[in-house]
Amino acid sequence: MRCGDICAGDLRQRVTLYRKSRTPDGRGGFDETWSEYATVRARVDTPSAAERFFAQGQEDAVTHRFILRYRTDIESTDILVWRGEVYTIRRPIDIEGKRRWLQLDASISARVAVDELDVAS
Numbered sequence: 626m627r628c629g630d631i632c633a634g635d636l637r638q639r640v641t642l643y644r645k646s647r648t649p650d651g652r653g654g655f656d657e658t659w660s661e662y663a664t665v666r667a668r669v670d671t672p673s674a675a676e677r678f679f680a681q682g683q684e685d686a687v688t689h690r691f692i693l694r695y696r697t698d699i700e701s702t703d704i705l706v707w708r709g710e711v712y713t714i715r716r717p718i719d720i721e722g723k724r725r726w727l728q729l730d731a732s733i734s735a736r737v738a739v740d741e742l743d744v745a746s
Contacts, residue, residue, distance in 0.1 A: 631692055631726050636666035640691055640707045642699065643742055659704065659742045667729075668692040669707065687715055691729040695719065699727065704737055711737045 642663040647655040670690040689712060691705065699717045706712070712731035720726040 631668065631720070633694075635668040636693065638667050638669050638691075638707060640665055640667045640669075640693070640705045643704050643706065644700070645702065659737065661742070662698070663696075665693050665696075667707075686732055687730040688712075688732045691731060692720075693727050693729070695724045695727045699729065704734060705729065705731065706739065706742065709739060711739055711742070713737070 641661055642665065643659040644662050645657055646660050647657050650656045668691070670692065672687055672690065689707075691707070691712075699714065701714055701716055703714050704711055705714060711734040713734040713736070715730045715732060718728040718730065720728050
């Protein structure tokens with residue numbers, strides 16, 4: 626993917642980013658919770674059939690690609706929520722190294738459920 630293939634009008638979907646935080650539990654330990662830290666606009670793509678075929682059986686297979694404006698605060702340990710589904714970020718990629726667009730390769734998360742997130746109702 627090239628920077629020229631993306632324009633701001635492509636960012637039609639809203640995704641919410643979460644990061645795990647640890648807070649003291651008062652008993653000498655910690656509670657871990659997922660806290661929302663950003664809601665951004667994104668373009669959502671799925672890998673081609675050929676990419677999915679070659680990724681079969683890989684634990685970190687990418688099911689979706691989220692393209693958003695470049696930011697420096699996203700880590701591969703974060704998760705995102707799109708349309709009520711939780712995705713594990715596999716790798717954030719600076720497209721062409723230009724710090725204009727960020728591609729988040731992600732997969733549907735089996736380890737985090739939406740009800741575990743700190744979501745304001």
